Amino acid sequence: MECKVFYFQKNDIKTYDYDSYTDSINQILGVLNNLNWDSLVNEYNISEKGNRSITQIVRSKVFRLLYSELDYKFTDVDKISSSKLPTFKIIDNLGIDNRLYYQCFKDDIYITFTNDNLGYMENKIFKGLLIRELINQNALSVLITISDEILVAGGYDKVSITYNKVIKYIEAYQNFINFPIAVIGIHP
Numbered sequence: 241m242e243c244k245v246f247y248f249q250k251n252d253i254k255t256y257d258y259d260s261y262t263d264s265i266n267q268i269l270g271v272l273n274n275l276n277w278d279s280l281v282n283e284y285n286i287s288e289k290g291n292r293s294i295t296q297i298v299r300s301k302v303f304r305l306l307y308s309e310l311d312y313k314f315t316d317v318d319k320i321s322s323s324k325l326p327t328f329k330i331i332d333n334l335g336i337d338n339r340l341y342y343q344c345f346k347d348d349i350y351i352t353f354t355n356d357n358l359g360y361m362e363n364k365i366f367k368g369l370l371i372r373e374l375i376n377q378n379a380l381s382v383l384i385t386i387s388d389e390i391l392v393a394g395g396y397d398k399v400s401i402t403y404n405k406v407i408k409y410i411e412a413y414q415n416f417i418n419f420p421i422a423v424i425g426i427h428p
Contacts, residue, residue, distance in 0.1 A: 241275040
């Protein structure tokens, strides 16, 4: 497996320096580059047909590695493999059931794994702004996603978000993004 990183570099107002995040991102890449594609496909093949999704298997493995190898913080480590993973809310007591959350963090890195459909992409991007504004002014919002090649293995909706689609969204919104954001794509 190989992980690729896209750093949102600049808009018309500001350029971002990612040097302070380099070590943390390199640690994440070092762990995720060790994912074994054959092992993930085997796990997918033995799962129940009604519950088959390669993205869920990849997501679970990513979170288990972030927790065990890099000591990322999760709200409930016993549910790392669950599709209902407890998340850290950016805004508590908002009064409505909101999707403003991230899934784990360590130091200044705040991570969300996404393969949601296109309708939620703006949420995934702009919650990075809320994390910087409300939680940590030095935060780097990191979206981990999968490539189209992984989706070919099965169990996905045709509007699922992939690495290239996330980058296109970020580029389309570039003049409205005033915070650093990184996208890590997992490729077989």
